[in-house]
Amino acid sequence: MSEQLGSSNNYNLQSAKIAAFAGTGGHASGIFNDYSANSNLSQAAAEIQQLLNQLSATNSTTTTTEKMAIVAKVADTIDKNQGLKQKVIAVLEAGDTEVLKQAINHPLAKNLIPIFEEWTEAAQ
Structure with a gap:
């Protein structure tokens, strides 16, 4: 089962609309994130997560x-990919740092x- 999951980690979040809900005592609350409005965010998050x-x-x-070591390898890969690096910089310059971290959805994203x-x- 884990081999199947590991081989299908090609997520496209370009037009993702992600909701997270939690409930206690019969009450539900949730957060809805629409990442489709910012293509740099969705594309960068998808590539980094992959x-x-x-x-x-x-x-x-x-x-x-x-x-x-994994974080360093990912950072090095992104640093060498100028297109992806520019997307990341554009996302952070837009003030979407926390949103990017959440959109990547991986424990090492932080x-x-x-x-x-x-x-x-x-870059400034």
Whole structure:
């Protein structure tokens, strides 16, 4: 089963509308995020999530060192892909940092944000 999931991690969030709901005591509340309005956000999130999923599937993520190695590989890959890097910078310059982190939907996404913020600062 995990092999099937690992081989089908090609998610396209370009026109995604994602809702999350939680309920307690008969009351439900939720958040609806429409990422389709910002193509840079949806495309960057999908590409980054795919990279994270691929590397997490083929590398151990047991220790902090192993997790940071994956983050470093993803950051290096994005840094070499100028189109994706520019999308990330555009998203952060638009103030969508937290939304990007949520849209990536991977536990290691939060570790990439400081690297992305450095790129944004360097671009200014």
